[in-house]
Amino acid sequence: MSKIKARSGTFTDNMKLPVHRWFRYSAGYSAEWVQSEIKKFESEHDTKAVVLDPFLGSGTTAFAGASLGNRVYGFEGHPFVARIAKAKNQWILDELDFTEACNQVLNLAEKRNKQTERHDESNLLGKCYDIEALSKLDNLRFAYEKLADENPVWELVWLNITSILRACSKAGTAQWQYVLPNKSKAKVIDVKDAFLGKAKLMAQDMEYAKCANWSNSAQIFKQDVRGSIESPKCNLLITSPPYPNNYDYADATRLEMMFWGEISGWGDLKTAVRPTIMRSCSQHSAADKIVLDEILEEPLLAPILEELTPVVRELEKVRLGKGGKKTYHTMIAAYFLDLSKIWKNCRPVMDKGSEICFVIGDSAPYGVHVPAEKWLGELAVYHGFKSFSFEKLRDRNVKWKNRTHTVPLHEGRLWVKG
Ligand SMILES: C[S@@+](CC[C@H](N)C(=O)[O-])C[C@H]1O[C@@H](n2cnc3c(N)ncnc32)[C@H](O)[C@@H]1O
Numbered sequence: 502m503s504k505i506k507a508r509s510g511t512f513t514d515n516m517k518l519p520v521h522r523w524f525r526y527s528a529g530y531s532a533e534w535v536q537s538e539i540k541k542f543e544s545e546h547d548t549k550a551v552v553l554d555p556f557l558g559s560g561t562t563a564f565a566g567a568s569l570g571n572r573v574y575g576f577e578g579h580p581f582v583a584r585i586a587k588a589k590n591q592w593i594l595d596e597l598d599f600t601e602a603c604n605q606v607l608n609l610a611e612k613r614n615k616q617t618e619r620h621d622e623s624n625l626l627g628k629c630y631d632i633e634a635l636s637k638l639d640n641l642r643f644a645y646e647k648l649a650d651e652n653p654v655w656e657l658v659w660l661n662i663t664s665i666l667r668a669c670s671k672a673g674t675a676q677w678q679y680v681l682p683n684k685s686k687a688k689v690i691d692v693k694d695a696f697l698g699k700a701k702l703m704a705q706d707m708e709y710a711k712c713a714n715w716s717n718s719a720q721i722f723k724q725d726v727r728g729s730i731e732s733p734k735c736n737l738l739i740t741s742p743p744y745p746n747n748y749d750y751a752d753a754t755r756l757e758m759m760f761w762g763e764i765s766g767w768g769d770l771k772t773a774v775r776p777t778i779m780r781s782c783s784q785h786s787a788a789d790k791i792v793l794d795e796i797l798e799e800p801l802l803a804p805i806l807e808e809l810t811p812v813v814r815e816l817e818k819v820r821l822g823k824g825g826k827k828t829y830h831t832m833i834a835a836y837f838l839d840l841s842k843i844w845k846n847c848r849p850v851m852d853k854g855s856e857i858c859f860v861i862g863d864s865a866p867y868g869v870h871v872p873a874e875k876w877l878g879e880l881a882v883y884h885g886f887k888s889f890s891f892e893k894l895r896d897r898n899v900k901w902k903n904r905t906h907t908v909p910l911h912e913g914r915l916w917v918k919g
Contacts, residue, residue, distance in 0.1 A: 509529070509530035509531065509534045509860050509894060509914065510530050510531025510533060510534045511528070511529075511530070511531060514531035514532070514533060514534075515528065515531055515532050515561060518532055518533075519705075519706035519709045519710055519713075520564050520589055520592045520706050520710055520715075521559075521560075521561060521564055522702075522706070523589055523660060523664055523699075523702075523703060523706070524559050524585050524589070524660065524663070524664045525664075526558055526559035526582070526585075526753070527558075527748075527753070528558055528561045528741065529561075529741025529860045530561065530741055530860050531561070532561050532564060532565040532568075533565075535561060535562050535565035535566070535739055536565045536568065536569055538737070538739055538858065539552065539566060539571055539737065539739075540569070542736075542737050542856055546736070546854070548736065549571065550566075550571050550736060550737040551571065551572045551573075551574075551733065551734065551735045551736055551737065552571055552572070552573040552574070552735060552737045552738070552739060553573075553574050553575075553730075553732060553735040553737070553738045553740075553847070553850060553851070554573065554574070554575045554576070554738070554739060554740045555576050555726040555730060555738070555740055555742075555843060555846075555847060556576075556577070556741060556742045556743070557575035557576055557577040557583075557586055557721060557740075558577060558741075559582065559585055559586055559589070560575060560585075560586035560589050560590070560719070560721065562739050562740065563575040563586065563590065563719035563721060564589065564590075564592075564715075566718070566719060567715050567716055567717070567718050567719045568710070568713065568715045570714070570715075570716040570718060571716075571718060572718045572719075572720075572733075573718065573719040573720070574720050574722070574732035574733070574735060575720070575721045575722070576721075576722050576724045576726050576730060577721070577722075577723060578723070578724065578725040578726065578727075578777040578778040578779070579750060579751070579753070579754070579774055579777070579778050580723055580773070580774065580777065581754045581757060581758050581774070582750075582753070582754060583722075583723035583724075584659075584723070585660060585663065585754075586721050587656065587721045587723070588656040588657055588659060588660040589660065590719055590721050591653050591654070591656055591657050592706065592707050592710050592715070593707075593710075593711070593715075594653060594654050594657065594707065595654075595707075596703075596704040596705075596707040596708050597704075598652075598654050599654050599657050599658070599700070599704055599707065600700060600704050602648070602652075602654050602655060602657075602658050603658055603661060603696070603697075603700040605644075605648055606641060606644040606645050606648060606658055606662075607641070607693070607696060607697070608644075609643075609644035609647060609648065610637070610640035610641045610643065610644040611640070611693075613640045613643055613644065614640060615636065615639070615640060615643075616632065616636045617632060617635045617638075619635070619639070620632045620636075624766065625680065625682060625755065625756055625759055625766070626756075626759055626760065628672060628682030628683075629666075629671065629672045629682060629756060630669070630670060630671065631671065634669055634670075634671070634689075634691075634692055637691075637693065638662070638666070638669065638692055638760065641662050641692065641696060642760070642761070645658055645659060645662060657703065660703075661696060661699045661700055661703060662696065663757050663760075663761075664699055665690070665692070665695035665696055665699055666756055666757055666760055667680065667756065668689075668690045668695050669689065669690055669691070669692050669695050670686070670689070670756070671686055671689050672684065672685065672686065673685060673686045674686075679752070679753075680755075680756050720732075725776075725777040725778065725779075726843050726846055726847075727842045727843055727846070728846075729846055730846045730847060730850050731850075732850050733850075734850060734851070734852050735850055735851055736851070736852040736854065736855040736856070737855060737857075738847065738851060738855065738856070738857040738858065739858050740858070741859065741860040741861065742779070742781075742840065742843075742859060742861065743778075743779060743781035743782075743836075744781065744861060744862045744864060744873065745832070745833055745836045745837075745863075745864045745866075745871050745873050746781075746862065746864040747781075747782045747783055747827070747829075747832070747864075747866065748781065748782060749782040749784055750778055750781065751770040751774040751775050751778060751782075751784075751785065752770060752784075755767060755770065758770075758773065758774075779835075779836065779839035779843070780832060780835035780836055780839055781836050781839075782832060783827040783828045783829055783832045783866075785832070785835075786828050786831045786832035786835050786836075787828055787831070788828040788830070788831050791828075791831040791835055793813060793817065793830055793831055793834055796831070796834040796835060796838055797809075797810060797813070797834060799838055799841075801841035801842060802834075802837060802838055802841060803883070804880060804882070804883040805837060805876045805879050805880060808872075808876070809833070809834065809837060809876065812833065812869055812870075812871060813830045813831075813833050813834050814830070815869050816829045816830035816833060816866060816867060816869050817830040819867045819868075819869060820867065823867065827866065827867070829866035829867055832866075833866070833871055837876055837877075837880065840877060840880060841880045841883075844877075844880050844881050844883075844884040844886075845884050847884075848884050848885045848886070848919075851919055852919075853919065854919075855918075855919050856916070856917075856918060856919075857881070857886070857916065857918070857919060858916055858917075859874075859877060859914070859915040859917070860912075860913075860914055860915075861873055861874050861877060861912070861913070861914075862910060862911065862912035862913075863910050863911060863912075864910065865898070865906050865908035867906070868906030868907075868908055869908075870908050874891045874913065874915045875891070877889075877915055878890075878891065878915055878917065881917045881919075885919070886917045886918065886919035887917075887918045887919050888917070888918050889915060889916065889917045889918070890915075890916050891913055891914070891915055891916070892913050892914045892916060893911050893912075893913040894912055894913040894914065895911065895912055895913070896909060896910070896911050897909075897910040897911060897912055898910040
């Protein structure tokens with residue numbers, strides 16, 4: 502078995518790959534693994550794969566499929582992340598037009614050369630940049646906003662500016678994508694160098710993708726898949742949903758959204774992002790808004806209710822001994838309700854003989870085990886898929902000394918046939 506088949510990889514693997522590397526996001530798997538799954542499906546079924554990704558994120562599945570000429574339908578609920586994926590999908594445009602647009606922005610920004618008026622040490626932007634760096638970024642933003650018109654090439658320029666924000670920040674970043682304003686970074690890239698460097702890399706990748714015959718066959722939609730999924734019939738679904746592990750996807754692009762003036766702080770995520778993504782963190786599942794008893798009465802949870810109920814009741818109890826802080830009991834119940842809705846919406850767009858792969862991990866909030874893959878598989882069967890199995894790829898929570906609980910966890914692929 503080749504190395505790439507033995508694991509699903511991570512987004513770090515994508516940072517070498519054209520187009521994929523334009524924005525770093527926590528993807529869950531690598532593009533090369535997606536390609537290997539598409540090829541395997543096609544040789545086993547002797548048919549072209551039509552691929553669905555209901556949790557598209559930055560588009561790993563979409564661009565892996567496009568590079569092989571497959572039709573891919575991708576849905577992403579986070580509006581800012583969906584815009585990133587849609588902007589990447591403009592790789593097909595002329596790289597010379599893109600380079601010209603970048604040069605225009607840089608010239609105007611340098612001509613303007615104004616000091617920023619929004620440097621404030623008390624907010625995230627002030628903590629991430631000194632006045633000089635934020636002034637340069639604000640001049641780029643001003644120039645972009647002045648010059649951008651309906652031409653989609655401007656979305657690529659927007660992506661260029663968006664994608665350099667972390668590299669130009671003096672604040673450190675965590676293993677995932679959070680900014681750590683109190684940790685400083687050893688290497689900070691100058692704004693102009695970062696912008697020009699990214700413009701060059703993106704133009705090269707655009708040229709490469711065309712030479713390598715990528716097809717313009719990915720369709721990307723900003724949509725909450727709990728509501729509906731409208732696409733032609735697909736026969737392969739490759740995705741990674743949020744895990745029930747309290748990672749806050751709404752917060753993943755807080756710095757970028759603040760920079761562009763879409764939010765003024767964390768509190769605004771509640772209206773700007775949370776309504777269109779599923780509930781997978783406690784910040785999104787406050788006990789005063791979600792009534793546990795009501796959720797547990799939902800018919801969509803019926804197939805897992807017997808096992809889910811003692812787990813969420815235990816979480817409700819443990820919480821009281823922890824100062825009542827984290828609302829994991831409502832978060833876990835809401836998480837599986839949301840995923841049950843999504844399975845229901847996936848069923849009509851997936852062919853009868855289709856293959857589905859969810860890269861997923863279990864979790865243990867407050868040390869109470871949540872067998873995510875088992876419950877997800879049972880929900881899939883409840884909604885009319887044929888069977889499920891789990892392929893474990895790795896153990897988690899086994900080596901860190903400072904772990905908060907000792908429940909062994911794992912991560913792997915939930916395979917559903919349908
Ligand atoms: C693990 S990430 C997927 C990353 C992706 N594989 C990539 O290549 O970047 C899960 C994604 O699901 C999105 N999501 C969460 N709830 C959603 C919903 N209800 N509808 C659509 N997308 C949703 C999140 O915003 C997040 O981007």
